[in-house]
Amino acid sequence: MQLIEVTDKKSKKYFHKTPHFIYRDDPNWACPLEGMVENTFDPQKNPSFKNGEAKRWVLKNSSGELVGRIAAFYNLDKAKIFEQPTGGCGFFECMDNQEAANLLFDTARDWLKTKGMEAMDGPVNFGENYMNWGVLADGFMPQGFGMPYNPSYYVKLFENYGFKVYFEQYSYHLDTTLPELPDRFWKVAEWVAKKPQYSFRHFSWKEKEKFIDDFAQIYDNAWRFHEHFKPIDKDDLNEFINSAKFLIEEDLIWFAYHEGEPIALFVAVPDFNQILAKLNGRITTWNFPKVLWLKWRKTMTRTRSLIIGIVPKFQRSGIDAAIFWHLRPAMYRKPWYTEMELSWAGDFNPKIVALYESVGGKRAKTHYTMRYLFDRDKPFTRAPIITTEPGKEKSRS
CATH class of the missing domain: 3.40.630.30 (Gcn5-related N-acetyltransferase (GNAT))
Structure with missing residues (x-):
């Protein structure tokens, strides 16, 4: 070879x-x-x-x-x-x-x-x-x-x-054409969403830098209790947003605030793979009109959530439901989106797994993140379970 x-x-x-x-x-x-x-x-x-x-x-x-x-x-x-x-x-x-x-x-x-x-x-x-x-x-x-x-x-x-296997990642599918969620869920969501101390805003290109700052603040506060926490690189985030500009729809990205402080976020994008499957890996001068035509024809019928993050203090406040309450009208305005993939729920993060299941998601896919230790005699341990108490993560063999 x-x-x-x-x-x-x-x-x-x-x-x-x-x-x-x-x-x-x-x-x-x-x-x-x-x-x-x-x-x-x-x-x-x-x-x-x-x-x-x-x-x-x-x-x-x-x-x-x-x-x-x-x-x-x-x-x-x-x-x-x-x-x-x-x-x-x-x-x-x-x-x-x-x-x-x-x-x-x-x-x-x-x-x-x-x-x-x-x-x-x-x-x-x-x-x-x-x-x-x-x-x-x-x-x-x-x-x-x-x-x-x-x-x-x-x-x-x-x-x-x-x-x-160091950890498993689960993807959940939500059929947005079905009344998966009970009325009680939406009533609670609306009640939380209308509390005066909370406010909600979707992403805006005009204020991109502010939202990048808010994203970083929420991300860092939401995950800092993880044993292997590393603050997000805002340059990396900015590069991704710019590279995905063609895909981003402002009202599919939501931020929640408590008395003006960012506390939660939810990011979803249309499933560009439904177009990529027809492009053979390249967008060129010659096929770009085809890309625009496929987008105009509503070829993308799925959305994929990239991330949801909630600052620990507010993880039991119902703020997640309130974000879905604000997202719901956006989905109604776009009936061609019939499915949402709630992806990347790590098995080390049971709260996110529970959230995706609580909103009606059905587990459909599993990915593994795997680790290879160069010292073959060294004991292998899996990623610890996240808790909100520093130093109290649950280890797994």
């Missing part, structure tokens, strides 16, 4: 071409935009390079055919929050061949070792976790925008190499 580091136009072309061989007969796959993938590996566009590095490789077999690819990366700001410095591998694609997978994993591991890492998570993103994160283990159907899709044998390739 021939391993090729991605360093020039030719090898980049190989990198993007590889998954087309993997999914050539799979109608569920939507090819990610090559430009968005390239932005991940561009130091000028990905803030993770401020204190990190990334490498990627493609693999050919003895006949010269592309059979796999992988990227490895680390960000010292995130790597050092764990007991052992932990990097990542991602953008993994491979034929059902353990020898090929092992060579790709070995390559990522060996490079990360030279950078002082002692473990690697995979498959993950070189950036925030709401995009390109996890290996699909259950729910082999079309995925929401940014959620990874892969053949069912990928879990086996990771496990056979020695990766173990």
